[in-house]
Amino acid sequence: MVEVFSTSVQTVEETTFLLDKFQKEFPSYTINFDLEDCDKILRVEIVDEIIDPNPVIRLVKSYGFNIEVLSDEV
Known part of the structure; x- marks a missing residue:
């Protein structure tokens, strides 16, 4: 499953x-950021x-950043 967030x-x-924090907290997740996207995407996959x-x-x-789940819009 993949969850996509705007940050x-x-x-x-x-x-x-x-x-680094994600790796310690969620070691089984594959996580990456896309700062080129206008929503500064955080992608979480497992x-x-x-x-x-x-x-x-x-x-x-907890580290002072804004984040919200991006809905699946077609």
Whole structure:
């Protein structure tokens, strides 16, 4: 499953910092940022499990960043 979030993360340094925190908190997740996208995308992926977005949101917000789940719009 993949969950996509919009964030307020702006720099490579911020992504590096957060990726380190994610690796410690959610070692089974594959996580990456797309700072080129206007929504500063955070993509979280895991095989064979449903992602609960709430812990991801809490972690990002705990470091002062804004984050919200992007809805699947067609």
